Amino acid sequence: MDRIPENALWVRFPRFIGDSVMIHQALAPLRTLGRELVAWGPAPVMELLRGTAGYAAAVADPPAKPNAFAMAGLLKAHRAQGVVCLARSQRATTAALLARLPLRVGWSEGMGGLICSRSLRFKSLAGHQQARYGELLRAAFPGLPETPPLPFRPRPDAQAAADALLAQVSFPFAAFSLGAMSANKRLGAATWIALGRMLLDQGHSIVLLGSTREDLACARTLRAELGQVHDLAGRTSLAVAAGVIRRASTLFGNDSALSHLAAACATPTVAAFGPTDERLSAPLGEQVEVVRHDGLACARCMSCRCRVAGHPCMEGIRAEDLLAAMPEAAEHGLAERVS
Numbered sequence: 001m002d003r004i005p006e007n008a009l010w011v012r013f014p015r016f017i018g019d020s021v022m023i024h025q026a027l028a029p030l031r032t033l034g035r036e037l038v039a040w041g042p043a044p045v046m047e048l049l050r051g052t053a054g055y056a057a058a059v060a061d062p063p064a065k066p067n068a069f070a071m072a073g074l075l076k077a078h079r080a081q082g083v084v085c086l087a088r089s090q091r092a093t094t095a096a097l098l099a100r101l102p103l104r105v106g107w108s109e110g111m112g113g114l115i116c117s118r119s120l121r122f123k124s125l126a127g128h129q130q131a132r133y134g135e136l137l138r139a140a141f142p143g144l145p146e147t148p149p150l151p152f153r154p155r156p157d158a159q160a161a162a163d164a165l166l167a168q169v170s171f172p173f174a175a176f177s178l179g180a181m182s183a184n185k186r187l188g189a190a191t192w193i194a195l196g197r198m199l200l201d202q203g204h205s206i207v208l209l210g211s212t213r214e215d216l217a218c219a220r221t222l223r224a225e226l227g228q229v230h231d232l233a234g235r236t237s238l239a240v241a242a243g244v245i246r247r248a249s250t251l252f253g254n255d256s257a258l259s260h261l262a263a264a265c266a267t268p269t270v271a272a273f274g275p276t277d278e279r280l281s282a283p284l285g286e287q288v289e290v291v292r293h294d295g296l297a298c299a300r301c302m303s304c305r306c307r308v309a310g311h312p313c314m315e316g317i318r319a320e321d322l323l324a325a326m327p328e329a330a331e332h333g334l335a336e337r338v339s
Helices: 017-026 028-032 043-049 068-077 091-098 129-140 156-165 189-201 213-226 238-247 257-264 319-324 334-338
Strands: 009-012 037-041 057-060 082-085 103-107 118-120 173-177 205-209 250-254 269-272 288-291
Touching: 017 043, 017 129, 017 257, 028 129, 037 043, 043 057, 043 238, 068 091, 082 091, 091 103, 103 129, 118 129, 156 238, 173 189, 173 238, 173 257, 189 205, 189 213, 189 319, 205 213, 205 238, 238 257, 250 257, 257 269
Parallel strands: 009 037, 009 082, 037 057, 082 103, 103 118, 173 205, 173 250, 250 269, 269 288
Antiparallel strands: none
């Protein structure tokens, strides 16, 4: 277990991995100030962040969801200096109030304005979610420098495990991130198969990534149809998946955690968006391309369930659209990523 320093600033991360990646990226200016940060949140997210640059420790929640009193006890035991909660939850800032910490940074919706010592109203801000995180940090820490995030790098043992899994993979390879939080954000297997055939014809290898039962079922279908794929679905932790993604020439994904992680790793990324508004939550990066089937009255409905026959916003995205969106820089920098 990491040694947890006293008098550190604890940063609360949510269970939503894409949001956690955006929070990590938004914290870049705070890390440059030399503040000792402790990452704190659900175990899968802490497994990703443990041992990465910028955090003195990563503290995982217990299996049972902790309440504010238990969280306050943890903060007091380690003499935390304060809590930064960029996620839209008030448990961590409530815990900081119970622990009598002077610095409590969060959102002012609900009772947040009374709980937090520094807060803004999330819904009153404009623009991308990650930019809103940055605005709250600048409000809480005046004079915070404008520092762009560095590419995410997993800890060395996770990268070594990823490289071992890729030992039999020919470069360059494209990674397919098959998963998404809800079914209506997923590309269909037929689209993945068509894209896979095009990439194989161009000399790319293909590596499959995912974790849920639906991801594994999709991976089986792709293996049966394409044959020449390397199936890592269900075989990697988040940190090891980051190591795999770092080596990819391109990641193709849905609106999903791994698309955000690929963008954070500075891997060229093509993300398919349908019901979600990419203007608020798309992966960010110079080598990120978002593909969507526009011209639909139902576009950006933000619904978890599609009520339109044929689910046109995702089913209308063609493999050709995804391939055409592959960033021109997909091959540039490959030597650095495989070194």
